[in-house]
Amino acid sequence: MKTVKIWTLANAVTVLRLPLAILFPFVQAPLWELLILAVAAASDGIDGWLARKMGEADGVGALLDPICDKAFVLSLALSYFYSSQLSLTALLILLLRDIWMLLLSLALLPGRRWRDLEVKARLPGKFLTVAQLVFFAICALRWPTDALLPGLLLLSLLACADYTWTLIRQVRSKVERT
Structure with a gap:
């Protein structure tokens, strides 16, 4: 039976979007918002590349990635909605x-x-x-x-x-x- 490694580098990069999603509503400066957005966007591309490069593409990453994506998008959308920008x-x-x-x-x-x-x-x-x-x-x-x-x-x-x-x-x- 193959053991599933949950904490791979790729999965850690994926999960990085969760603290960014939590932090985002508290940031009120455009430059910081852009920085958080850039880091999250980069992590969304890097995680899959890392998983393939290191042979760690698995079901855990496939499950985590969309969850972290949705959490991040929801955080941004609600933040801008509640600040009356949306x-x-x-x-x-x-x-x-x-x-x-x-x-x-x-x-x-x-x-x-x-x-x-x-x-x-x-x-x-x-x-x-x-x-x-x-x-x-x-x-x-x-x-x-x-x-x-x-x-x-x-x-x-x-x-x-x-x-x-x-x-x-x-x-x-x-x-x-x-």
């Missing part, structure tokens, strides 16, 4: 993909339809993540963001559609095998 509409657009994925997960719970399904990061989701990070950098600079919302909404809807279609194909394939 409207409720902007907040909902920023969280649309994650809310949709949660609803899809809940829909798959009955009957254990979620077993053996694999939801990996996909290109539309990665584009959305980059767009969100750029959006948050613009928020940190205190620049207006309303003009960016239609593009962010479009990317969110594309990511939602892509993940939905991927899950539908996996469920159909699973049903056909049984």
Whole structure:
């Protein structure tokens, strides 16, 4: 039986986003906000690279990465919302993909339809993540963001559609095998 190493360097880099998410609401200076954002964005790219380079890509990292990503995005979105930099509409657009994925997960719970399904990061989701990070950098600079919302909404809807279609194909394939 193979033992699972939880504390790998890659997983430590991933988990770094959690204290950054906790710290962010207490930072009120644009430069510090940008620094935290840059460190978190870098850690999101470095962790996967490290895991592959060191042969430590595993289920633990695959589970931790999206959790830490979501916690960080939620922290930034709520911080900017509560500081009145984001409207409720902007907040909902920023969280649309994650809310949709949660609803899809809940829909798959009955009957254990979620077993053996694999939801990996996909290109539309990665584009959305980059767009969100750029959006948050613009928020940190205190620049207006309303003009960016239609593009962010479009990317969110594309990511939602892509993940939905991927899950539908996996469920159909699973049903056909049984």
